[in-house]
Amino acid sequence: MTGVHFVYMVRCSDGTLYTGYARDPERRTEVHNTGRGSKYTARRRPVSLVYREPCASRSAALKREYEVKQLTRTEKEVLACSAATQP
DSSP: OTTOEEEEEEEOTTSOEEEEEESOHHHHHHHHHHTOSOHHHHTTOOOEEEEEEEESSHHHHHHHHHHHHTSOHHHHHHHHHHHHHOO
16 A cells, blocks of 8 residues: 555553554554564563554644544554544
């Protein structure tokens, strides 16, 4: 998907959720699992991709990333569960 940007969430080994922006969330998850993704996830490996949301532009994705980061943990869990139930 050329030109698509994503907001994604990964679940860390300690159960916490990490939110980020990427062009390829699957590849970004692999990078997190090598310990190079972020300081936060490096100490909490392995991580698994639990949510991804396509956005039309980089700007829209970064705005949405900020919005998701402002959600409560419960609201983030709802997003993650809704993604798991979609076909």
